Amino acid sequence: MSKADKDHTTEERIKEAAREVFTEKGFAAARTRDIAERAGINLALLNYYFRSKENLFNIIMLENLHQFFSGLKGVLNDETSSLEAKIESIASNYIDLLMKQPNLPLFIMMEIRNEPQKLVEKMGIRDVLKNSYFMKQFSMAARENKPLHLLMNLMALIIFPFIARPIIQNVVDVDNTEYIQLMQERKKLIPRWVKALLRNG
Amino acid sequence: MSKADKDHTTEERIKEAAREVFTEKGFAAARTRDIAERAGINLALLNYYFRSKENLFNIIMLENLHQFFSGLKGVLNDETSSLEAKIESIASNYIDLLMKQPNLPLFIMMEIRNEPQKLVEKMGIRDVLKNSYFMKQFSMAARENKPLHLLMNLMALIIFPFIARPIIQNVVDVDNTEYIQLMQERKKLIPRWVKALLRNG
DNA sequence: GTCTATACAAAGATAGAC
DNA sequence: GTCTATCTTTGTATAGAC
Numbered sequence: 001m002s003k004a005d006k007d008h009t010t011e012e013r014i015k016e017a018a019r020e021v022f023t024e025k026g027f028a029a030a031r032t033r034d035i036a037e038r039a040g041i042n043l044a045l046l047n048y049y050f051r052s053k054e055n056l057f058n059i060i061m062l063e064n065l066h067q068f069f070s071g072l073k074g075v076l077n078d079e080t081s082s083l084e085a086k087i088e089s090i091a092s093n094y095i096d097l098l099m100k101q102p103n104l105p106l107f108i109m110m111e112i113r114n115e116p117q118k119l120v121e122k123m124g125i126r127d128v129l130k131n132s133y134f135m136k137q138f139s140m141a142a143r144e145n146k147p148l149h150l151l152m153n154l155m156a157l158i159i160f161p162f163i164a165r166p167i168i169q170n171v172v173d174v175d176n177t178e179y180i181q182l183m184q185e186r187k188k189l190i191p192r193w194v195k196a197l198l199r200n201g
Numbered sequence: 202m203s204k205a206d207k208d209h210t211t212e213e214r215i216k217e218a219a220r221e222v223f224t225e226k227g228f229a230a231a232r233t234r235d236i237a238e239r240a241g242i243n244l245a246l247l248n249y250y251f252r253s254k255e256n257l258f259n260i261i262m263l264e265n266l267h268q269f270f271s272g273l274k275g276v277l278n279d280e281t282s283s284l285e286a287k288i289e290s291i292a293s294n295y296i297d298l299l300m301k302q303p304n305l306p307l308f309i310m311m312e313i314r315n316e317p318q319k320l321v322e323k324m325g326i327r328d329v330l331k332n333s334y335f336m337k338q339f340s341m342a343a344r345e346n347k348p349l350h351l352l353m354n355l356m357a358l359i360i361f362p363f364i365a366r367p368i369i370q371n372v373v374d375v376d377n378t379e380y381i382q383l384m385q386e387r388k389k390l391i392p393r394w395v396k397a398l399l400r401n402g
Numbered sequence: 403g404t405c406t407a408t409a410c411a412a413a414g415a416t417a418g419a420c
Numbered sequence: 421g422t423c424t425a426t427c428t429t430t431g432t433a434t435a436g437a438c
Contacts, residue, residue, distance in 0.1 A: 010421080026311070028230030032414065042423055047415060049421095103314070110227065110311055112367050113304070126372050148373060148383065149390060156361030161353050163364065166313050171327050172349060182349065189350060196401040197394055211403080233432065243405055248433060 011049050013039045019060050023107045027057050027114075061111060064104060068097070069125050076132035083137040084191060091158055091190040095183055098162045105159050141198045153197055157190050212250050214240045220261050224308045228258055228315075262312065265305060269298070270326050277333035284338040285392060292359055292391040296384055299363045306360050342399045354398055358391050 017039035021030045032053050036043040050056035075081075075089050098104065129135060139147040161168070161183065169179060218240035222231045233254050237244040251257035276282075276290050299305065330336060340348045362369070362384065370380060 026227060026229060028227060031412085033412095043414085044416080044424080045422060051415090053414065106307075106310060109307060109364055109368065129372060146383075146386075148375070149387070152362050152365075152369065153358060153394065155365065156357040157354060159365075160357035160361045163310055164353075164356065164360075167310065168353065171330060174349070182347075185347075186350070192401060193354070193398055196397045200393060200397040232430085234430090244432090245406080245434080246404060249403075252433095254432070 010039075010041060010045065014041065014046055014049055014056075015060065015063075018056050019064070022057060022060055023064075023101070023103055026107070027111055030057075032056075061108075064108060068104065068108065071097070072125075073128050076128060076134040079133050083134070083141055084195065086134055086137070087154065087194050088187075088191045090154070092187045094158045095187050098159070099180065099183060102162050102165065106163050109163075143198075145198075150194070150197055154190075154194055157186070157193060161186070211240075211242060211246065215242065215247055215250055215257075216261065216264075219257050220265070223258060223261055224265075224302070224304050227308065228312055231258075262309075265309060269305065269309065272298070273326070274329050277329060277335040280334050284335075284342055285396065287335055287338070288355065288395050289388075289392045291355070293388045295359045296388050299360070300381065300384060303363050303366065307364050310364075344399075346399075351395070351398055355391075355395055358387070358394060362387070 014035065018030075018035045021035045021038060024030075030053075032046055033043055035056075036046045039046075046056070050059065071093055072090070075086055075093075078086065081089075135147070138151065142150050165179065168174075169176075174182070215236065219231075219236045222236045222239060225231075231254075233247055234244055236257075237247045240247070247257070251260065272294055273291070276287055276294075279287065282290075336348070339352065343351050366380065369375075370377075375383070
């Protein structure tokens with residue numbers, strides 16, 4: 001089966017619909033009937049392909065996590081690029097990803113509470129990050145600071161504006177196009193900020 | 202009725218239980234039966250005091266938002282304190298609050314998507330922030346940078362580690378007491394970091 | 403104000419025909 | 421593989437006794 005065909009199988013259509021509904025509503029509020037309807041199929045068919053709502057959810061969740069973290073591996077272990085280049089790349093790639101799927105992080109963080117380590121472990125991020133060339137570079141640059149703090153800061157600067165977007169847009173006056181513009185600016189700004197943070201104790 | 206008494210009325214006990222269950226599970230996954238049980242009362246009683254699950258939820262939600270933002274007002278409009286002092290105060294107070302209620306922000310952000318402006322407007326944060334003395338000081342210090350970016354950064358540095366805690370703790374090895382320790386450190390660190398960010402373009 | 407019992411609605415899952 | 425019809429479970433809300 002060709003790639004184009006594969007994208008339009010019933011199974012794929014259901015998964016696509018499920019991804020949308022789950023990320024919009026969260027696991028509990030998502031209804032299998034809605035997923036079926038959006039996929040243009042019958043409810044019974046959903047249970048034919050995926051045995052249960054929970055099973056379907058886990059599959060979607062794993063794919064999301066994979067999408068969210070897999071891009072990292074390549075960057076983290078590139079021994080030729082500088083730390084600055086890596087940070088630029090990470091910021092840029094994540095912001096692009098989050099522009100396409102703005103509520104992915106909120107969704108992941110929300111649902112991950114229910115099954116603590118389970119999902120995270122499956123991804124193997126733990127080891128990838130720990131042994132990465134990036135962490136060596138980063139820890140070196142952090143000097144007397146704890147690298148963990150600065151790692152948190154990096155992720156915070158990238159991800160938080162997307163998580164808090166609904167609130168921010170209501171507290172200050174920025175329409176959608178302006179907000180996108182702001183996020184684009186941050187691709188360039190974040191590396192500079194992180195540099196400043198690394199210099200300062 | 203005394204304050205101590207009031208805290209133990211059935212109504213208060215239900216609200217307390219509801220706050221816990223809602224923040225743990227979100228609106229959709231929270232079950233009224235669980236709330237009733239945790240409050241040590243009958244399910245019917247919950248509907249006697251609060252007409253519906255949704256009504257109860259809105260009450261809790263407003264109280265949460267109030268708690269989250271009301272402390273700000275005083276700090277923001279203090280014309281005697283320096284910008285640094287304000288930032289220190291904000292960081293310290295928020296971190297203290299979040300240590301007590303770690304999943305409050307995730308809960309707020311998650312549920313706020315369902316009723317965009319409605320809740321935010323009721324709080325009146327918009328005007329408080331916009332006209333605050335803090336924003337004058339902050340914009341001044343930001344110089345050529347957009348204050349909005351730096352405001353995002355400030356909130357990101359404070360809040361994000363609490364939102365992402367479940368993931369972070371699984372990716373790197375830190376137990377609960379260590380994590381609390383880290384958050385305590387950030388009370389002192391964040392003001393320094395923000396200072397560095399303000400200096401750098 | 404508080405509880406028991408129950409009606410009512412919604413949602414997940416399955417059986418069986420095609 | 422796909423659909424219709426239906427079962428079962430679970431959650432919300434109410435009626436009525438004490």
